Amino acid sequence: KNEVEQSPQNLTAQEGEFITINCSYSVGISALHWLQQHPGGGIVSLFMLSSGKKKHGRLIATINIQEKHSSLHITASHPRDSAVYICAVMGVSQGGSEKLVFGKGTKLTVNP
Amino acid sequence: DGGITQSPKYLFRKEGQNVTLSCEQNLNHDAMYWYRQDPGQGLRLIYYSQIVNDFQKGDIAEGYSVSREKKESFPLTVTSAQKNPTAFYLCASSGPYYEQYFGPGTRLTVT
Numbered sequence: 001k002n003e004v005e006q007s008p009q010n011l012t013a014q015e016g017e018f019i020t021i022n023c024s025y026s027v028g029i030s031a032l033h034w035l036q037q038h039p040g041g042g043i044v045s046l047f048m049l050s051s052g053k054k055k056h057g058r059l060i061a062t063i064n065i066q067e068k069h070s071s072l073h074i075t076a077s078h079p080r081d082s083a084v085y086i087c088a089v090m091g092v093s094q095g096g097s098e099k100l101v102f103g104k105g106t107k108l109t110v111n112p
Numbered sequence: 113d114g115g116i117t118q119s120p121k122y123l124f125r126k127e128g129q130n131v132t133l134s135c136e137q138n139l140n141h142d143a144m145y146w147y148r149q150d151p152g153q154g155l156r157l158i159y160y161s162q163i164v165n166d167f168q169k170g171d172i173a174e175g176y177s178v179s180r181e182k183k184e185s186f187p188l189t190v191t192s193a194q195k196n197p198t199a200f201y202l203c204a205s206s207g208p209y210y211e212q213y214f215g216p217g218t219r220l221t222v223t
Contacts, residue, residue, distance in 0.1 A: 004154070031210050041149075041200055043214035086154070090210055098210070099170070100145075102154035 003027050006087050006103035013110050019074040021106045023087030026068065030098060034061050034072045035086040037105065043086070046072070077110045084108070114139045116215035118203050123220045125197075133188045133218045135203030141213070144186040148172060149200040149217075158201075161186055190220065197222045 005024045013019055023032070034046045047054050047061040049070070054061050058077075063070040074081055087103040116137045125131045137144065143162050147155040157170030161180040175194025180186055190197045203215040 033212055035212070035214075041202075041217040041219065043202065043204075043217075045212045045214070048209075048211055088155075088212075099157055099160065100155075100212070102147075102156075104152065104154045 003091075003101050004087055004089055004103040006085075006106050008106060009104070010107045011109070013077050013108070015078060015110055015112050017077050017110075019077050019081070019108065019110075021072045021085050021087075021108070023070045023072070023103055024068060025070075025087075025089045025101075027089065027091045027101065029089040029091050031090040032063055032070050033088040033090070033100065034070075035088060037084040037086060039083075046085075074108075077108075079110045079112050082109050116203055116205060116213055118201075118215035118218050121216065121218060123218055125220070125222050127222055128192045129222075130192060131190050131197075131220065131222075133190065133201055133203075133220070135186045135188065135215060136184055137186075137203075137205045137213070137215075138184060139205055139207065139213060140183070141205035141207055142183070143206045144180070145204045145206070146170075146176070146178065146186070146188045147202045147204065149202060155202065158188065190222075 007022045031050045033048050035043050037043045049063050058075045060073040084105040084107050086105045088100045119134045145160045146158040149155050156172050159178040161167035177189045202217045
């Protein structure tokens, strides 16, 4: 079982719809990242959070530490939001240093 | 502008040849990472370095080698021992508060 599980794997929406992507993890973490990967391959960090909620424009990220769950919401979705969204958690490796563990990503397609 | 550069964007090699992927950052970050991405899988950690002249194996280090002689540079060599080297390779760095920055990636094809 993956330490980081994302759902859904694929998501198709119509422009304007409210989008939710979920992330569950099974390890203790110090922080959780939401990343965006466009078709060209480059990755951009959207949020880093360790508690509560963060908002940036039309994007909102929440985390519930007790339930080991995070959600990424996109309000008023637009075709330019089409990308792969990746959840990654910062945990402690066996050597004692912190490292990221990644989910497999959610591919979002927003149709006009 | 501060950021991470990787070169080249696309790289083609014959089987049996070693190849080195470049990664440079001007963010003054101590920590740097190399990840591999395959279709349908999450990113997997190859090697990481927390400080100059020190690096650690990640989850899939076999067939790879790295060096960290300068803070700005963390090149990855894909050796002929790597059984399945065709993949997308991403370099990243992290700041003092664990914020993550990624390079644009190098797509390596070995035939």
